[in-house]
Amino acid sequence: MASLSAIHIFPVKSCHYVQVEECKVHHLGLENDRRFMLIDERTGRFISQRKYSSMILLRPVIDLDKETLSLTSDRQAPLVLPLHPDTSALQKRSAQLWKNTLTVFDLGDEAAAWLSEFFQLHRDHDIQNSHNPDDPVKDNDSLVKARLVYAEDPKKGVYQNPAHVKLPGVHSPFTDWSPISFGCEASLDAMNTDLVNQGISQGAKIPLIRFRNNISISGTTPWEEENWLVVKIGEVTFYVIRPIARCTVPGVDQDTGIKDSWGGPTPYLVKHRQFAEKPNEGRFCVDVVPLTSGTIHVGDKVQVLERIPTEYQQQPVKADQPNVPARR
Template identity: 30%
Template sequence: MITLAKLFIYPVKSMRGTQLSHTLVEETGLTWDRHFMLTLEDGTFITARKYPELLRFTPTLSRDGLYLRAPDLQHAWIRIEDFAEVDAPTEVWGNHFTAKIAPDSINRWLSHYFPHPVQLRWIGNPPQRKVTKRPEHPLSFADGYPFLLINDSSLHDLQNRCPAGVAVDQFRANLVVSGASPWEEDHWSVIRVGEIIFDVAKPCSRCILTTINSQTARKHPSGEPMRSLAQFREAADGSGDIDFGINLIARNSGIIQVGEQVAVLQRKPPRSYLQKVSQAGVEAPPVLSTPVRDVEIAFSGRHFIGNNQQILLEQLEQQGFSIPYSCRMGSCGSCRLSKISGEVTAMNANAVSDSTLLSCCCIPNQGPLQLEID
């Protein structure tokens, strides 16, 4: 029998989560899940993918607001009624909508922990954001869908394959089920948890956030568990997606609680995945032993001096450019750029083609290096 083993919400996107025994399922997700988020002043979202220290902030919901504790144990409290009444333009992964901004005092306090000013935002009531491919469904600040489910048997299989320790909280799921076979969730189309029916929207493609220890906020030096997942969970359709878990949309609202039965109502053919060589056969990235050297880089109308030691993606981010990315290990292709001139050192065989490169896996070698959005 398949049962609901664990429930989690993440009140503030990319901050620590809260484990629950029961909760209310709403259209936007579990109650209060990702209803708050940090952004830049222009409304662009930020996450622990780029700022891992976010994972060390602890949010706690109160009767009428939110209590935040920072890694240095300083704290702040904000009431829902203190958020600005005027809606402000906000963005998550290219999805544009409006949200409400916290008072300046809260934003100044939070900005102290980051290299630039940030703002705390609340999704508002009712939320203005919609699921991009299902615009009839409202959505919180979650990446793309209201719910994320993982199967603990699949997690155990990954743990057995991965040379590094892997914890459930690295995947930031809402629902964790037990009693199913490993990867059985690939076949699910419609499920019922207690009295709530969920449609499976898609497999959940994973990113670099899974490689960050949620307690220490440190990235795994070898990119685990993404590196292990890429050996057997990269989609065969050429998308570069590395999947773990499934995204859900609820058909109805109501209470769900740990221990309730999970019934599979409809099944479908699973997505196909590539089967690659074992970890022992993976070619190690080249070791850079060359002395530090300046490299002239031109991108998006700007010129700056980079170096021949850091990957391009990091150097562009340090200059304030926002480059799309997901895996940061050369699988998803999101950070691909056009190379007009110059030379780079590729960290893997697929990082460079005749005219494009993956900025997450290339290091400037010889300039002037001229790049453009692909």
């Protein structure tokens, strides 16, 4: 029987995760997930672990009783911020998240100074663990000047990031596309078996958190989630959109920020888990939109209410050769 095995939220996009036993789900995805993001002060474009692997060393800590979010690292004193800032006192900014231009709120100069110090202290780490072949961190790169921004509840009319054209009122926080992602342990096990047996991973197996999914599910068969359509977990019903195209981030340890010496799983996925409609993209986990609100708990039963009809199901096609890692 399929069940919810783990819940992870990522309070600050591209930074470390927080594991929880239960979580509210609503029109902006999981409570407190990716509501904060780092942007380049000069361009407004989001800053990502795709380039700066040190971001995983920035560990957000949430205190629900005090309603605070603390930014912590091993080389700095914590910076304590409100978990739900009073935006009336904050400056609005435009932020660029992929092709979307979003109206966000800036958390101020103190947070910006803390982040600039963080990147300066971890510069050597980023140079040594640069894993994006299109945009590597180099010795002569200028220092990162980051601002911390916040996504206000869309119901207040400022932040707007619709999750699906046919689901009005549901928005994505600072996620790449959909508000929520599922990952299934059986599919991970199947991939890890291949990575080891084919000599790709030098004997290593990677954990599911490498894919930064929100919801982990046990008790399925490998890859069946790619044909799910409607799923209920606890009090919440979800609509499954599509398998997720992977970049190079799964090749970085999500606790240390150190890249795999063997290159990570994305080239394997490009070869074995690409689909005809989007060739040269290796896919793993699935994008999901909530259809209802409620609370989910670790241990909840996962009920597949609808599957994609057989005649419309897509099967992965093997690539002729392992291409360069896909980009979203």
